[in-house]
Amino acid sequence: xxxxxxxxxxxxxxxxxxxxxxxxxxxxxxxxxxxxxxxxxxxxxxxxxxxxxxxxxxxxxxxxxxxxxxxxxxxxxxxxxxxxxxxxxxxxxxxxxxxxxxxxxxxxxxxxxxxxxxxxxxxxxxxxxxxxxxxxxxxxxxxxxxxxxxxxxxxxxxxxxxxxxxxxxxxxxxxxxxxxxxxxxxxxxxxxxxxxxxxxxxxxxxxxxxxxxxxxxxxxxxxxxxxxxxxxxxxxxxxxxxxxxxxxxxxxxxxxxxxxxxxxxxxxxxx
Numbered sequence: 001x002x003x004x005x006x007x008x009x010x011x012x013x014x015x016x017x018x019x020x021x022x023x024x025x026x027x028x029x030x031x032x033x034x035x036x037x038x039x040x041x042x043x044x045x046x047x048x049x050x051x052x053x054x055x056x057x058x059x060x061x062x063x064x065x066x067x068x069x070x071x072x073x074x075x076x077x078x079x080x081x082x083x084x085x086x087x088x089x090x091x092x093x094x095x096x097x098x099x100x101x102x103x104x105x106x107x108x109x110x111x112x113x114x115x116x117x118x119x120x121x122x123x124x125x126x127x128x129x130x131x132x133x134x135x136x137x138x139x140x141x142x143x144x145x146x147x148x149x150x151x152x153x154x155x156x157x158x159x160x161x162x163x164x165x166x167x168x169x170x171x172x173x174x175x176x177x178x179x180x181x182x183x184x185x186x187x188x189x190x191x192x193x194x195x196x197x198x199x200x201x202x203x204x205x206x207x208x209x210x211x212x213x214x215x216x217x218x219x220x221x222x223x224x225x226x227x228x229x230x231x232x233x234x235x236x237x238x239x240x241x242x243x244x245x246x247x248x249x250x251x252x253x254x255x256x257x258x259x260x261x262x263x264x265x266x267x268x269x270x271x
Contacts, residue, residue: 001071013081013088017074026069030081032091033246037066053246054082098248104216105251111267114256117231118238125182125193125228145185148202152180157192159204172204177211178220184228186235189261191228196220197237199261208261210237223251235259 006016017028027049029036035057038049052062058079067075085091130139132151141152147162157180159172178195185191189207190200196219199208210219219225219239227238241253252270260266 003070003074005077013084014077015081015088015090017070017077019070028066028070028074028078030078030085032085032088032094035078035082037062037069039069054085057082100216101218101222102248102250104213105248105268108257108265108268110269111258112269114234114236114258114267114269115271117234118229118236118256121229121231123184123186123230125184125191126226129180129182141180141183143183143185143190145188145190145202150183150185150190150200152176152183152192154179155194157200157204159200159202161203174200174204174206177209182227184230184235186230187233191235191237191259193225193228193237195224195226197225197228197257197259199259208259208264210265213265225257229256 001019001021004018005014006018007014015030019026023041024039025042026039027037034051034053036049036051038047040047050062057063063075063079066078081088128143129141132140132142134140138153143150149160151158151160155176155178157174157176159174161170161172163170176192176194177198180192180194182193183190188202190202192198192200196210196214197208198206198211201207210217210225214220217223222242223239224242225237225239229236229238236256236258239255239257241247241251247253250270255268255270257265258267
């Protein structure tokens, strides 16, 4: 059977294999932590795959199925790559990055009280998601803080101020770093969840953003902030694991980050 191969890094190890059988495409990708094995018929809707952790694969899991789909030669190539994964440059970089991310998360104090408070919050950002229907049938998210109105449309934020004069004095538009999923207003601040967390004052100025923490924490890429909750004056960003990497027990697949605009992330807990 004809199999196309893809090399990684310096070309010493094959890390991807694809095979065409009529309309069906079979594929194998070896990553730093697992193997993705699946097939499709040309569209995302027809795609079906599983992820096999390295240790399970080396223990014999799914080896017969991979040999059936790709042949015994490919099975031996996959075994070689997984057994020598420490020699694949991309994998080594990812493992170093993972150690750096874990060090960042461990530096944040754990406060179990956050989970209890977040379970019954006084306010939740998702409750207002796409709460305004426009004349053209589309939706926006609107939230008010005093006399200031914030409207969110996808990746954009528009502040409207109670001022006299031309339009440019009454409004201010800001590009978000991601597609918003929740917004919460509290004490003259707007907290916007858009994979990252962005905090604005009532003048539309960005006071805090987790974008600057992405490289060291994985927030926004590996861990998505998709909601904001408030209990009293304590505001918490809600994060969830993107499942691009294996679950890390110290981080969990869902948790809460307490935000203080002047000090940043001051506490955390995971569900």
